[in-house]
Amino acid sequence: MDARRAPLAATEPHLSSQCVTLARGPHALRTVVGMDFSVALLVVGGLLVLGTVLGAVVRSRSARVASGCGGDEHELAVSGAEVTLVQLSSPVCSACVAMRRVAESLVAEQPGLAHREIDVIDQPDVAHRHSVFSTPTTLVLDAEGHVRARLIGAVRPEQARAAIEAARTELVHS
């Protein structure tokens, strides 16, 4: 190596022409990516698997019921209602519309259930108090205004029903 480099460095023009060949030569950069087709297919397959796994994670987290988060919202509980659903919505989310529809149908079928919607842009304080970052998130308040559960995303009616039912029962400890 040293023996070859020394004369090149000594003669300037030779060196620069060597550099030009390195940079502009048709095969100079050819080995940078250029992998085998089957390997490339494996990578593409890997991307599909990754997308599917992420999709499954997103899906499982998109609509769920969380309980035991605690907190109180006495002011937001509709007086006279046994259970109040406080839905936190943001300006543009189609899941919020879906959740609103679920909540309104439940209100129509269940006595003592109330639903109200709060815009997280207009009234960010409620979302801040409960560290809500995704909409729709619906707080399930019992008659005393305790947050008994939160419905995250547009949950299925039966998920909401179970959480409402639990909120109707007397709070044993706390």
Place this chain on the structure above:
Amino acid sequence: MTQNPPFGIDPRGPRFGAAITSVLLLVVVLLGLTESLEATLVGRWLQPSALLMTALVALFAWGAFAGIQRHPYGMLYRALLATRLGPPDEREDPAPPTFAQLIGLLVTGLGLIAHLAALPWALVVAASAAFIAAFLNAAVAYCLGCQLYVLFVRAGIIRRRSARA
């Protein structure tokens, strides 16, 4: 209760577009991995992977600046599928998916520019990232760009009217 039909767009339109986009992005990844980086700027741009990426960048720009409703995929969706599928359960505001197109433009555009600047893997990395986002949108209706839009609105970076306007 729900908005009147004229308001908003059929949310399945952007998902249909995302499905086409994700397939094309996978083709970019496949081509990008098998091709070698050409030595000249023009050569790099004329590589099949870069040409397809250029088309995708142009499509994202169309969606971002003309609005998602005027995107060619949206027109295709309305012409081919919308009438067969019937009206959607709910309609959505076109602003978040339009913003998502801008994010897509940013990612693919930067990837293309970096590739033209002879950065190896740039095209593949950008196309892979964009693919994951487009795939999630098409497969499980999770629109990453729309989530960003909502976060930006909440942070006050983007001005927006309220939910029940």
